[in-house]
Amino acid sequence: MIRALYPGTFDPMHNGHIDIAQRAAAIFDEVVIGVYDAPPKKLLFNTEERVGLVRLALSHLQNCSIVSFEGLTVECARSIDAQVIVRGLRNVADFEFESQIGLANRQMAPDIELCCLLSSTEYIYLSSTIVKEVAGLDGDISAWVRPEIGVAIQQRFAENRPDTPQAGSVNNKSVTKTRGKLTHHG
Numbered sequence: 001m002i003r004a005l006y007p008g009t010f011d012p013m014h015n016g017h018i019d020i021a022q023r024a025a026a027i028f029d030e031v032v033i034g035v036y037d038a039p040p041k042k043l044l045f046n047t048e049e050r051v052g053l054v055r056l057a058l059s060h061l062q063n064c065s066i067v068s069f070e071g072l073t074v075e076c077a078r079s080i081d082a083q084v085i086v087r088g089l090r091n092v093a094d095f096e097f098e099s100q101i102g103l104a105n106r107q108m109a110p111d112i113e114l115c116c117l118l119s120s121t122e123y124i125y126l127s128s129t130i131v132k133e134v135a136g137l138d139g140d141i142s143a144w145v146r147p148e149i150g151v152a153i154q155q156r157f158a159e160n161r162p163d164t165p166q167a168g169s170v171n172n173k174s175v176t177k178t179r180g181k182l183t184h185h186g
């Protein structure tokens with residue numbers, strides 16, 4: 001019986017994450033999604049919400065369960081008796097990051113193996129950051145996330161959005177510029 005931990009921030013879970021979870025679930029007897037409680041990142045969803053969205057996204061996988069964790073990933077793996085940590089690789093930057101963390105993890109926990117799955121080509125450019133940036137600019141994210149997750153993202157942006165300033169005001173211009181930092185190239 002091999003249990004694998006697939007850890008991440010999942011803020012929120014997108015189709016690239018789902019693809020990795022599905023493929024891991026086909027390889028291992030059990031896959032536990034570990035939702036990292038306190039990553040050094042600004043989050044759109046709190047831990048409980050991210051766990052709920054992962055649950056929605058993976059309800060079709062019988063051998064998948066979800067935990068949230070804080071602290072070291074290897075300690076989380078130990079606490080659930082996982083022999084393997086699964087991560088997804090999109091590009092060279094992911095490889096460099098994962099190989100460094102993976103070697104540090106092996107030093108701390110030589111009994112836990114790392115399994116990196118290459119991203120499927122259709123998701124290679126996809127990240128939670130891109131999903132949030134595009135959604136924040138009212139772009140279409142339906143190809144990237146499950147419909148329920150798309151609705152949750154849109155609701156969160158609607159809650160966070162300040163009242164629309166008067167058209168043509170100085171404020172209005174600066175809001176537009178700030179919100180377009182990643183996806184607006186004009």
Ligand code: ADP
Nearest residue numbers: 007008009010016017087088089119123126127
């Ligand atoms: P992190 O765990 O680094 O905070 P994420 O929660 O976004 O970041 O990602 C969790 C895991 O899923 C990481 O291994 C990451 O490389 C992988 N991943 C993220 N996006 C994709 C994608 N589009 N295709 C395959 N794997 C991905």
